[in-house]
Amino acid sequence: MSIQLSPLNDQQLNALASLAGGLNREQLLWINGYFQGLLAATATSQPAIVAAAPKSTKQLKILYGTHTGRSKTLAGKLASTLAGKGIEVATIALDEYKTRQLNAETNLVFIVSTHGEGEPPAMAEDFHSFITGKRAPQLSNLNYSVVALGDKSYKLFCKTGIDIDQSLARLGAKSILPILTLDVDFDEEADRWINEFTNVFADQPSVSSSAGIVQNTISVSSVYTRKNPFKATVIDKVRITGRTSDKEVYHVELSLEGSGITYEPGDSVGILANNPPQLVDAIIAHAGFDRTELVTIKEGTFQLKEALSEHLEITVLNREVIQKYQEKSGNEKLREIVANDQELDKYLYGHDVLDLIEDFSASLSAQDLADVLRGFPARLYSISSSQDAVGEEVHITVATVRYSNKGRNRGGACSTYLADRIEVDSQVSVFIEKNPAFKLPENEETPVILIGAGTGVAPFRSFLQHREANNQKGKTWLFFGERRFNSDFLYQLEWQKLLKDGYLEKIDVAFSRDQEEKIYVQNRLIERQKEVFEWLDNGANIYLCGDMKQMARDVQESLLRIFENQGGMTPEKALEYLKTLKKEKRFQLDVY
Ligand SMILES: Cc1cc2nc3c(=O)[nH]c(=O)nc-3n(C[C@H](O)[C@H](O)[C@H](O)COP(=O)(O)OP(=O)(O)OC[C@H]3O[C@@H](n4cnc5c(N)ncnc54)[C@H](O)[C@@H]3O)c2cc1C
Ligand SMILES: Cc1cc2nc3c(=O)[nH]c(=O)nc-3n(C[C@H](O)[C@H](O)[C@H](O)COP(=O)(O)O)c2cc1C
The missing domain is CATH 3.40.50.360 (Flavodoxin domain)
Structure with a gap:
């Protein structure tokens, strides 16, 4: 011994x-x-x-x-x-x-x-x-x-x-x-x-500060990072929207066994995916490249096909990529787009690298193209499980991005990777992205109002699992929105059980397409405004997760109306109150 x-x-x-x-x-x-x-x-x-x-x-x-x-x-x-x-x-x-x-x-x-x-x-x-x-x-x-x-x-x-x-x-x-x-x-x-x-x-010559040094905290970093991800095995993958739904949402469970990785409700998982193979092949074919040709990029030297599949972003364009492509190609039509902010914005949405080389022809080598493209960044997904409930697992809730443009069907890189290219027992490269700005209150008695539309409900599954696993019965109120009750009520049975067991006090749902006029979570908030304000008055925290562009703005507008109507505030005071809630971390957002 x-x-x-x-x-x-x-x-x-x-x-x-x-x-x-x-x-x-x-x-x-x-x-x-x-x-x-x-x-x-x-x-x-x-x-x-x-x-x-x-x-x-x-x-x-x-x-x-x-x-x-x-x-x-x-x-x-x-x-x-x-x-x-x-x-x-x-x-x-x-x-x-x-x-x-x-x-x-x-x-x-x-x-x-x-x-x-x-x-x-x-x-x-x-x-x-x-x-x-x-x-x-x-x-x-x-x-x-x-x-x-x-x-x-x-x-x-x-x-x-x-x-x-x-x-x-x-x-x-x-x-x-x-x-x-x-x-x-x-x-x-x-x-x-x-x-x-x-x-x-x-x-530099030394100069000392008269303002005094203040000390503070730095968090520990995990061994598994973007650069050194953990290979998590897929334990389960289930489509949780119905057959008739026009949304395709998957619940994915990954094993973290043996990694020592820890996370908290509110954190996200980063996933390193690969690109849709049809798009990789179509780019190589259209440009007339040899798929085995070697190109050198930041990560090293690879065959073109591997570089385009694993290391370069091809489903999304950005300003820098378009600018670099324009400079290399000298294409005049593209120069006009680059010079016009609105035109450029329009082109950036819904176009990919195949569009770029089809729409603006240029005689570039495979290396030229590789030099123009951006490295393939990880995509983040809000964690929808609590480690206190699932141990060495992490769950995510993923909406598949599919759309059609110019007669060609397209898919988001990572969401179609999860939907189409992985199955149970596959390995997925992951790391945890901490989110200190989206956390349950330290005091488990603090009431919480959770507002989530679509996959925005994911972190709230994690919050509620956490409260249930630790038998915390602070009041919780969930606002959930999607298109249709029959096909899109994500995790419906779980919410019902949480209600029955007393971990969820209230749930309000808004299914926008089940009736003539559109009803969204922000409308439900207004309908319940008296009680929402009472909860806030009693110290509740509000959490908002989901679409940044539309939903986050509309929900905040509704909250301002509630402060004015129920709190007798002027529009200026209501805005100040909203800012104070954010500053005091009583209103936290995780929008994307
Ligand atoms: C903190 C955070 C948490 C997140 N949590 C979640 C989550 O819980 N669940 C979840 O599903 N996602 C979540 N996301 C979003 C996720 O990270 C990805 O952005 C999303 O899955 C799309 O990635 P992708 O690689 O599939 O698509 P990409 O390859 O990035 O393609 C997206 C691009 O496709 C184009 N596009 C998409 N739809 C259309 C359309 N209808 N018409 C025309 N063009 C279109 C646009 O150009 C868009 O930029 C989160 C994001 C962040 C930052
Ligand atoms: C919802 C959302 C919006 C973002 N908006 C911008 C933006 O407008 N401009 C930008 O350069 N980066 C933007 N980013 C990228 C972040 O700045 C980037 O992810 C950064 O690494 C985050 O650093 P942090 O963890 O210190 O906040 C955005 C990220 C998210 C999730």
Whole structure:
């Protein structure tokens, strides 16, 4: 029997012993501080010191604004690296940062994402409006850098970070490095930037901040990430819309057995899919390429067919792809579209890479095409299970994207992968995307109003499973909307059981196409406005999940009407109340 005295393996122990052997007292102290910093950066409890290296002469604060947690994780990574250089560093959420401290700051890094349609994440709203507004002070003593997280498929790519960067420059602050804008698949680029920034910052003459270092929390990162996903086995896949439905929604159960992956209600699963094979073949055939030709992309060198199937995005176009294609092809018709914002927007929706090469012919090589295309980003799905109920499983609820344009049937990459190309026992590459901004209240007695249309109901299945598994009987009220009662009532039997067992107090449903006039969840909210307001008055939290463009806006409009009618508020006060609810995290949204 062997007794393990140290969690390190022999190789690590030898490396440590040989390093420690030659160190003097001062060096040992420095290393002690370095490890303290690293340890704090992986702590889960609040508050935790991010980094405090001994003999530090430099200080820097990292202010982050996040919705789904990626900016926060990146802030933690930057903090650990800077700590390793003996820099005293703190990370602070933008909603906890006092803007009056700004003119006393000397070194700041902003890491901030963009959400909605070019909007700041809720936690960065106040800072964003302050820094872009008239009250922002001159900041000529400030050195700063901005890292902007975004997604190139959105029109206003990285807008929040860009706004902050431009405002700081206008206020006289000096940038340490130019703004870094990051598309969704950013790990390598971010790592390179962190190293560059750390070296540049460490080499700068030292200036210390008079505003004091505030300490904060950084979350632990899982071993399984976008870059290193877990291969989850499909346990079950069931279509949960009826045969007569014009929607095709699947409930998919995946096994996380042996992964050690944990998640919470409100988090999402990221799925790395492959592209529809018919589309891959049609692109190769139309362009007259050889499918075995080698192309080199970020991930390495692959045969064209594999690159198009696994690594490049072909079902969706974005501005950058069209611009690059136009530049490579020199196509004049496309130049006109690129120059006209409205025309470009119109073309982007409902067209894919096959359309692009069919509509705007060009003599490109396979490598040229690969250079134009974007890497294939993971798609996210709200988790519809609770680990307290299902253990080492994760469930999702997926609406298949199918449509027809110009006489050709098309499908979304990931949703058709899940619908058509996987079956029970297949393996799917997954990772968890934490969503700290969509969480059940800590107090299990807090009433919750859950508003979900279509697959927007997925996280509420997770919320209610969680309350049931933990016998939490805080009041819950679900508003669910879809097209038709007979074919589209997702998880109907489960809601009925939850009602019977007392974990769901009320359910209101809106089936838009079961009667002449369209009825949606926002109409049901208005019908129940007196009670909705009473629940809110009694401290209820509201959660909204589903379609960002239409439903989220209409539901918020209904809530404003309810505050006016039931709370006697003016339109301005109602808007303020809605903002306060968001700020206090009593109104949380997960819209897409
Ligand atoms: C946080 C988050 C949570 C999410 N949760 C869920 C969830 O629980 N369930 C769920 O189903 N989805 C969810 N989604 C959406 C999901 O991530 C994918 O965007 C969705 O499945 C489509 O991906 P896809 O790869 O199948 O389609 P893509 O390959 O991305 O194709 C989409 C494109 O197809 C085109 N298109 C689609 N429909 C039409 C049409 N009718 N007419 C013309 N063109 C069209 C458009 O150009 C569109 O951009 C979530 C998204 C986020 C960000
Ligand atoms: C519903 C939704 C809307 C988004 N809108 C935008 C946008 O308008 N512009 C943009 O550049 N990125 C947009 N994004 C992409 C996010 O900024 C990107 O996923 C980022 O990595 C998230 O970082 P976070 O986890 O720190 O919030 C959007 C993402 C979602 C889910």
